[in-house]
Amino acid sequence: MSSAAATVSDTLVIARRSLLRIPRQPDLLLGFTVQPVMFVLLFVYVLGGAIQTPGFDYVDFLIPGIIVQSMVFGGFVTALGLAEDLKKGLIDRFRSLPMASSALLTGRTLADVAGNVTQLVVMIAVGLIAGFNFSTSIPKILAGIALCLLIGYAFSWVFAFIGLVASSPEAANGYGFTIIFPLTFISSAFVPIASMPGWLEPVAEYNPVTVMVDAVRALFLGTPAGNSIWGAVVWCLVIVAVFAPLSAWRYRRAVTR
Amino acid sequence: MRSYLGAGRASDARVGVTVRARNVHPELSDAAAIETRELRKSYGDVVALDGVDLTVEPGIVFGLLGPNGAGKTTAVRILTTLLAPDGGSARVAGLDVVRDGGKVRERIGLAGQYAAVDENLTGFENLEMVGRLYHLGRRRSRERSAELLASFDLADAGDRLVRTYSGGMRRRLDLAAALVANPPVLFLDEPTTGLDLPSRIALWEAIEALTTEGTTVLLTTQYLDEADRLTDRIAVIDHGRLIAEGSSDELKRRVGGDRLELRLEDSSRCEAAAAVLASIAQGSPFVEDGSLRVPLRTRAGAIAEAVRRLDDLGIGIDDIALRSPTLDDVFLTLTGHVAEEPSEDEQRERESAA
Numbered sequence: 001m002s003s004a005a006a007t008v009s010d011t012l013v014i015a016r017r018s019l020l021r022i023p024r025q026p027d028l029l030l031g032f033t034v035q036p037v038m039f040v041l042l043f044v045y046v047l048g049g050a051i052q053t054p055g056f057d058y059v060d061f062l063i064p065g066i067i068v069q070s071m072v073f074g075g076f077v078t079a080l081g082l083a084e085d086l087k088k089g090l091i092d093r094f095r096s097l098p099m100a101s102s103a104l105l106t107g108r109t110l111a112d113v114a115g116n117v118t119q120l121v122v123m124i125a126v127g128l129i130a131g132f133n134f135s136t137s138i139p140k141i142l143a144g145i146a147l148c149l150l151i152g153y154a155f156s157w158v159f160a161f162i163g164l165v166a167s168s169p170e171a172a173n174g175y176g177f178t179i180i181f182p183l184t185f186i187s188s189a190f191v192p193i194a195s196m197p198g199w200l201e202p203v204a205e206y207n208p209v210t211v212m213v214d215a216v217r218a219l220f221l222g223t224p225a226g227n228s229i230w231g232a233v234v235w236c237l238v239i240v241a242v243f244a245p246l247s248a249w250r251y252r253r254a255v256t257r
Numbered sequence: 258m259r260s261y262l263g264a265g266r267a268s269d270a271r272v273g274v275t276v277r278a279r280n281v282h283p284e285l286s287d288a289a290a291i292e293t294r295e296l297r298k299s300y301g302d303v304v305a306l307d308g309v310d311l312t313v314e315p316g317i318v319f320g321l322l323g324p325n326g327a328g329k330t331t332a333v334r335i336l337t338t339l340l341a342p343d344g345g346s347a348r349v350a351g352l353d354v355v356r357d358g359g360k361v362r363e364r365i366g367l368a369g370q371y372a373a374v375d376e377n378l379t380g381f382e383n384l385e386m387v388g389r390l391y392h393l394g395r396r397r398s399r400e401r402s403a404e405l406l407a408s409f410d411l412a413d414a415g416d417r418l419v420r421t422y423s424g425g426m427r428r429r430l431d432l433a434a435a436l437v438a439n440p441p442v443l444f445l446d447e448p449t450t451g452l453d454l455p456s457r458i459a460l461w462e463a464i465e466a467l468t469t470e471g472t473t474v475l476l477t478t479q480y481l482d483e484a485d486r487l488t489d490r491i492a493v494i495d496h497g498r499l500i501a502e503g504s505s506d507e508l509k510r511r512v513g514g515d516r517l518e519l520r521l522e523d524s525s526r527c528e529a530a531a532a533v534l535a536s537i538a539q540g541s542p543f544v545e546d547g548s549l550r551v552p553l554r555t556r557a558g559a560i561a562e563a564v565r566r567l568d569d570l571g572i573g574i575d576d577i578a579l580r581s582p583t584l585d586d587v588f589l590t591l592t593g594h595v596a597e598e599p600s601e602d603e604q605r606e607r608e609s610a611a
Contacts, residue, residue, distance in 0.1 A: 006392055013389040024298040024418060089373035093434065095607040096337045099390040 007161040009214040018081065019114060028077065032214050033119060037126050043190060051191055056221075060135075063127040064144075065189030068209065071148045071183055072125055074116040074146050075156030076106045076176055082163030083172040091254045093164025105247050109156040116152035120145065136222045144219030147232060154236040155180075157243035164250040189213045198254040208235040290315040290442050290473035291336060295345035298331050305331040308345065313475060313490075315441075316466050321477040322584070324592070328497040329477035330370075333446045336475070337367045350442050363391070366435030370447040374430050376420035377493045380411050381418060381448055383430060384437055391438040398437070405433040409463060425456025432463060443467070445476045449483060461486060463490030481584035491584075495592045509582040512590045513542035514539065517551040518580050522573030533566045553579075 022029055043066065048058040085091045085104075094104050124132075134141050159176065166172035186200065187193075187209035193201055204210055215232035218225035291313035298306040303598050304388050305328045313319040321329050334340040336349055338358040347354045350364040374383045381402050388398025406415040409429040418426060428448065435443060445464065449457040462486055468474060478484050484491050485505050493501040493508070501508060531542040534551050537559060542551040545566060560579060567574060 009392070010390060013347060013386055017375065017378065017382075017386055020382060021375070024377045089369055090375060090377070092334075092337075092339060092369060093367065093387075094390070095339050096367040097387065097390045098359060098392065103390075196560040245483065 003100075005043065007103060010099040010103030011050075011107045011110060013099075014103050015111040015114075016107075017244065018077075018108050018111030020226065021081070022077075022111075022115065027206045028080075032073070032077065032115070033122055036066060036073075036123055038054055039069070040064055040123070040126050040130060052195065057131065059127070060133060060221060061192075062190065062216075063123070063130075063132040064220050065187075065213045067120065067123050067127075067148055068151060068213045068216055069184040069189050070119050071116055072155045072180060072209065074119060074152040075109065075112050075159035075177070077115060078112055078156050078177055079159035079163035079166070079172040081108060081170050082160060083166050085167060086164070086254060091251075095252075098111035101252060103246055104233075105160050105244070105251060109153060112156040113149060113153055116149055117168060120148055122180055136220060140219045140222075144216050147215060147219065147229070150236045154239040154243075157240050157247060160247040161243050161250060164247055164254060183207060184209050187213055208232075208233040208239075211235055267273075288315075289313060289348070291319070291347075291349050291475060293308050293332075293336075293345065293347040296332070296335065296342055296347055297344035298328075298335060298340065298342050306335075306342070309494070309497070309499055311492060311499070313473060315473050316468075317489040318474040318476060318487050320484040320491040321475060321494055322479070322484045322491050322588070323477075323494035324479060327494045329479075329494060330446055331497075332494070333369075333444050333475070333477055335517065337365055337444050338362055361436075364441055366438065366440040366443045368428075368432045368435040368443075368445050368448055370450050372554070374419050374427055374434060377418060379416050379418055380406055380422070381415040381431050384434055387434045387437045393438060400518070401437055404597070405436060408432045410459075423456075425452055425459060428452060428456065428460055429463065432460065439472075441471075441473060443472050443474045445474060447477055447479065449478075449480065457483070466509050481588060485584050493588065493591055501587075501591050505584065508584065508587045512582045512586045513552055515553050515556045515559075515579060515581050517553055517563055518576075518578045519549040519551070519563070519567075519574060520576040521549065521567075522575050526572050529570060530567055530572050533570060534563055537562055 040062070043062050044059050048062065051058055053061040082091075082104075085094070091104075095101070107220070112180065136144075159172075162175045162179075163172050166175055186196075187207045189209060193204045193210065195206055208257050211228050211231040212235065214223070214228035215225065217223045218228055288343045289312045291311060293309055293311045296303075296306050296309040296311075303526070307328075309328070309332065311319075311332075321332060323329050331340065335342050336347055336354060338354050338361055341355060349361050352364070354361050374380075375386075378386065384405055385398045388401050389395065393401060403412075406412045409432070411426060411429060411433070414422065414426060415449035419430065422430065432445070432448065435445075448464070449460050452460065461483070464474065464476070468487075476484075476487060488505065490502065490504055491508060492499050501511070503511075517532065517534075521527060524547060527544050530549055531544075531551075534542050534549075537551070537554060539552045539554045541568075542549055544550070551563070556579065560577060563577065564574065
C-alpha cells in the first residue's frame with residue numbers, strides 16, 4: 001500500500017472503531033444528545049421570557065446559538081476517548097503498530113463529524129418544534145449547516161489536545177467544562193452582547209464563538225453578516241492549524257498513565 | 258487448527274535441560290533479533306537504564322528479570338519505539354529503533370501489563386482492527402482474527418464486548434492482538450502480572466506454544482517461576498544495569514549447586530552429623546533454621562549415602578530433602594534483596610509513574 005493510501009485506510013479504520021463504540025455507550029450518546037435538547041427547552045421556556053432580544057423572537061435568536069454551542073462540544077467524546085485510551089494502555093498499542101501516526105487523531109475527529117450530524121438533526125428538529133423559523137434560502141441554510149459542521153470539526157481538535165494532556169478522563173471532563181463552557185456563554189449565543197456589563201463586552205465581541213454564532217445567524221435568519229462568515233471560517237481553520245499539530249506532537253510523546 | 262492453549266505439554270521439560278528444536282522466523286536472518294549497546298535513559302534525575310548491552314539470538318525466549326523500577330519496562334518501551342533513548346543504540350530485527358522506527362513497528366508485536374484492548378469493541382473487532390492497522394487487508398485480517406480467537410479459546414466470546422471478559426480472557430486477547438501480523442519479534446511486558454494462577458498457566462502455555470514457531474520473544478517479568486518456566490536465557494536487571502546473564506541453570510549454578518537439607522530427630526547432634534557428611538559436601542555443611550544444609554559435590558546417590566552414614570552413627574533423621582537452587586536464591590545472591598511481588602500500592606504507583 002502506498003503511504004497515502006495507508007494513511008487514509010488507517011484513518012478510516014480508526015473512524016470505524018470510534019463509530020462502533022457509540023451505540024455501545026448509550027449513556028454517553030444520550031448525554032450528549034439530550035443535554036442540548038434540555039438546554040433548548042430550558043432557555044426557550046424558562047429563561048427566554050426574561051431575556052430581551054430586540055427584533056427577534058427569543059427562539060429564533062437562541063437556536064443558532066445553541067446549535068453552535070452543541071457543535072463546539074461535539075468533540076467532547078474525543079477528549080474522553082483519548083484520555084481513556086491513554087489510561088488503558090491502548091495508546092501504547094497503537095503507537096507500536098505500523099499505522100500512520102496521525103490516524104488515531106484524524107480518525108477520531110472524523111468520527112466526531114458523524115456524531116455532530118446526528119446532533120444537528122436533533123437540534124434542528126427540536127428547534128422547529130419549539131417554533132424556530134429559517135428565514136433565508138435553501139443554499140444559505142445548507143451553507144450554515146456546513147459551517148456548523150466545520151465548527152464542530154475544529155473544536156474536535158481542541159478536545160483531542162485536551163484529552164491528550166489531561167491526566168485522566170475525569171480531568172478531561174473538568175477541562176472541558178471549565179474552559180470551553182464559559183467560552184460559549186460569554187458570547188452572543190444566548191443573550192445579546194449589548195446586555196453584558198461594559199468590561200465584558202469586548203471579551204464577548206472578540207470571542208470566536210460570537211463570530212461563529214453571528215455567522216450561523218446570518219445564514220439561518222438573514223441578519224447582517226458583516227465579516228462574520230469569513231471570520232468564522234478563518235477561525236475554524238486557525239483552530240485546526242494550531243491544535244492539530246499540537247495534538248500530533250502530544251500524541252507522539254504520549255505515555256500510558 | 259493449531260491451538261496456543263494446552264500445547265505447552267510437549268515442551269513441559271524445564272528450559273535448558275532439553276534443547277528445543279528451533280525454527281527461526283523467515284524474516285530474521287542470522288543477525289541478532291534484538292541488540293542494544295550502552296542503552297541509556299533517564300527521567301529527570303532518575304536513571305532508568307544505565308548503559309545496557311543486550312544480545313538476543315533469534316528464535317529464543319529471552320527473559321528480562323528484575324524488581325519494580327529496575328528498568329524493564331523502559332527497555333521494552335525503547336525497543337518498541339515508544340520512547341527515544343537518551344544514549345546508546347538499539348536494533349530490533351536488524352533495524353535501528355530510532356532511525357527505522359516505522360519498519361521496526363512492522364516487525365514487532367507488543368502485549369503489555371495493561372491488556373490494551375478496546376472494551377467497547379468485541380474480541381473479533383479488536384483483532385480485525387489491529388490486522389487492518391498492520392495493513393493485512395480486510396479479508397486477511399478477518400481470517401486471522403477468527404484463527405487467533407479459536408487458538409486462544411476465545412471463539413465463543415469473539416462476538417461479545419470485551420468489557421464482559423474476565424482478566425485472563427483480556428490478557429489472552431491482548432496476546433492474540435500482538436500476534437495478528439505473525440511478527441518475528443514479540444515483546445511481552447509482564448504478561449501475567451495480576452492474574453490468578455489458572456489464568457497465568459493458560460497464558461504460559463500459549464507463550465510456550467508460540468516459541469516453537471520461531472518467534473523471538475522478549476519477556477519481562479518479576480515472577481521467578483515464570484522466567485524459570487518460559488525462558489531460554491535470562492538477563493537480570495537491577496537499578497538500570499544488567500547484573501547477570503545466562504540460562505536459568507547457569508544462573509542457578511552461580512549460587513551453588515544442589516544441596517541436602519536434613520532435620521535431625523535430636524538437633525544437638527548436628528555437629529556430629531556435619532562431621533560425618535563433610536566428605537560428600539562441597540565446602541562445609543552448615544546449620545540454618547534448625548536444619549543441617551549440605552552443599553553437594555554430586556547429586557547422585559547423595560541421599561542414600563547420607564542416610565547410611567548417619568544410621569551407622571545412630572543419628573535419627575526426621576526429614577531429608579534434596580534441594581536445587583531456585584531463581585529466588587539467584588536473585589537474592591545477585592541483588593542482595595528478594596524479588597518481591599509488588600503490593601497493590603506499588604502496582605498503582607508504578608501505573609501512575611510509568
